[in-house]
Amino acid sequence: xxxxxxxxxxxxxxxxxxxxxxxxxxxxxxxxxxxxxxxxxxxxxxxxxxxxxxxxxxxxxxxxxxx
Numbered sequence: 180x181x182x183x184x185x186x187x188x189x190x191x192x193x194x195x196x197x198x199x200x201x202x203x204x205x206x207x208x209x210x211x212x213x214x215x216x217x218x219x220x221x222x223x224x225x226x227x228x229x230x231x232x233x234x235x236x237x238x239x240x241x242x243x244x245x246x
Contacts, residue, residue, distance in 0.1 A: 215223070238244060
């Protein structure tokens with residue numbers, strides 16, 4: 180997700196920016212996709228469950244993301 184945020188928010192301006200804000204985030208996204216494809220389905224469900232619990236907890240402590 181961080182890779183997508185970098186792609187959405189940072190526009191490359193020079194040669195190094197293309198590497199930092201385009202190539203490296205795309206490489207990170209590709210690695211994450213490969214890892215998600217190869218992971219056991221039970222681990223995927225546990226990870227998504229943990230993500231859901233964390234999102235609910237965050238919504239509760241921020242009073243619906245208002246704070």
